[in-house]
Amino acid sequence: MQTFTTIAELRAALAPHRLDGRTIGLVPTMGYLHVGHMELVRRARADNDIVVATIFVNPLQFGANEDLSRYPRDLARDQAMLEAEGVHYLFAPGVKDMYPQPMETVVDVPKLGAELEGSVRPGHFAGVATVVTKLFNIAGPDRAYFGEKDFQQLTIIRRMVADLAQPVEVIGVPTVREADGLACSSRNVYLSPQERAAAAIVPRALDEAERLVAAGETDARKLEAAVRAFIQGEALAEPEVVAVRDPQTLADVTTIGEKPVLLLLFVRFGSTKLLDNRVLGPKNAMPEHAKKVA
Ligand SMILES: Nc1ncnc2c1ncn2[C@@H]1O[C@H](COP(=O)(O)OP(=O)(O)OP(=O)(O)O)[C@@H](O)[C@H]1O
Ligand SMILES: CC(C)(CO)[C@@H](O)C(=O)[O-]
């Protein structure tokens, strides 16, 4: 695996592959990799001739009071993990390599980006859409891989690609979980031992929602209220977003009926925010969602 920090180096390395007709799969990350990221890499390896992973902690998507400066980083460990999975190229630019001058151009999907997680992280999704567009322009991938854990992000990227006719196939990858069901996440390292134990309430809340729907709950607002109360049963957990939405569009849903719905959770433990979601409803409509890691 070769690691590059500049746009020119990566482009030069990829150009001959493109000329030879090889397909390129892109796995964008912010580093501090875990088994969830590795699942994205494995999918990219299976589908493409060449795999490019990126590690960039993108300042554009962090608010002033967020964790940009303390975001966990370990490039040497990440490189070893990517190399072991057969990644061909790692693009790990510095901020000056990505943004040599202050960015004047913004890619935004404003309606989808303003709600749910966006309502507590204003500007976050414009930062994501902008950097992902730039990464697409740099690497020119045939396919790009994103996790379903960040479901709103995945929805926004799909919409952006469709609206702008970006020539990339977006592939969503099911959430990889720890043994107790907690979704793997780089930010899990922020949790104290007590918070880590308490965080198991998040996947359990998804189970509880599934149970309530199976027991006949059809009112989306009532389901949200019940799930919120369930999470609040854990003293260390503060639910910021509990929302039942349409899984394709994220549009509001009032009734849970024939069609599957998506339950999105954004739960705070101290200063750490964790995301999770599950499709509820007809079983055959569910994606392969809950993957456990031993
Ligand atoms: N548990 C997981 N299963 C599958 N994909 C995941 C998982 N966690 C993250 N991803 C995906 O990996 C990509 C890079 O995510 P990122 O580097 O932000 O990791 P993260 O663990 O989500 O970090 P954070 O804790 O900062 O949210 C995103 O597409 C994200 O959805
Ligand atoms: C897609 C992404 C790498 C853009 O910075 C980031 O939002 C993430 O890690 O999910």
Ligand code: BAL
């Ligand atoms: N995992 C999404 C990137 C972020 O929280 O900034």
